[in-house]
Amino acid sequence: MPKGMTKRRPLTRAALLQAALETFAEQGFHATSIEQICERAGYTRGAFYSNFTSKDELFLALFDAHSERIVQRITELVDSIAAADLTLQRLVDALSDIDPAERDWYLVTTEFTLHAIRDPQAAQVLARHDARLRTEIARGLTEHLGRAGRALTVDPDELARLLIAIREGGLAQSYVEPEQLPPGGLERRFLAPLLTALSTERSAGPAATQR
Template sequence: MPKGVTRRRPQTRARLLESALAAFAELGFHATSIEEICDRAGYTRGAFYSNFASKDELFFALFDENAEKVLERFERAATEIDPSATWQQQIATVLAAAGPGDRNWYLTSMEFSLHAIRDPRAAAILAEHDAKLRAALTGIVAGIFDRFGLALTIDPDLFARLVVAIREGGRAQSYVEPDRLGLGELERLFLPMVLEAVSTTD
């Protein structure tokens, strides 16, 4: 491959990912064609297929990109929590952290999850990516627990699954009724109770 093309490839890939996420959020994962993504990005189908084998593969690249941003947000929130709050409130605040691009990703990931439920192959790959994200999340939570001399009394992976369930369920309701339920409100309200129930002095 010519050197010029090689240097442009990361930029091309990033532009395709950005355009795909916007299209998925606006039109839906299934309704968005590869042509639509390419048109928005200003590239040809050849550029798409030189970076991704399919829309599914592109989605998982978006998943990994978003997971990195989410974990960075959690880690940053963990260093900025209010020391005057209770440890339960501090941890809940970290787990409720939201970002400006959350809505587009939520719309895209929820639709893909429905697709994966119907497609065992997609489900298996999604489960692998979910597991890596949960493992990283439990690592962050474990660090905060250590700071307070605490330990979970349940399987950390199950705890991470519960946190994800509360976050995703809460966001669904917040996006439907933004004037009634703020983003992260359910996490900040109920996770302290959950944390109290599943933790003990280490």
């Protein structure tokens, strides 16, 4: 491949991903055609297929990029807190932070999840990407809690599943009833007592170690 093409490829891919996210959010995953994505991004079908084999693969690329942004956002928020000030509540505040742009992603990922529930092959692939995200969440949560002076007493991966379920379920209710439940409201209200119940002070002795 010529050097110019190599340099342009990341820009082409980024434009296609952004166009796909916007079009999926507006029209739905199934209703959106590859041609519409290409038209919005300003590229040809050839450019699309040089980067992705299908809409499913494109969605999974969006999923991984979004996962990386979420983990990075939380990490940056926690890292911005001085060690002496990192309490459990300050950690919960960081975990409860919801970007206003999250609504578009929620629409897209919810529809793809329903697609995966109906399609076993898509479910297997999505599950692998979910597992990678949970690993990062579990690792980060263990590390952040440790900085706050606490250690988990439950399996970090299972807790990551629970936190994802709370986040996704809470957002569903928030986007239907934004005035009654602002995004992140459930987390701000209940994560502190939940994490307190599922962890222990690190100075408490051997029982504070993870299982």
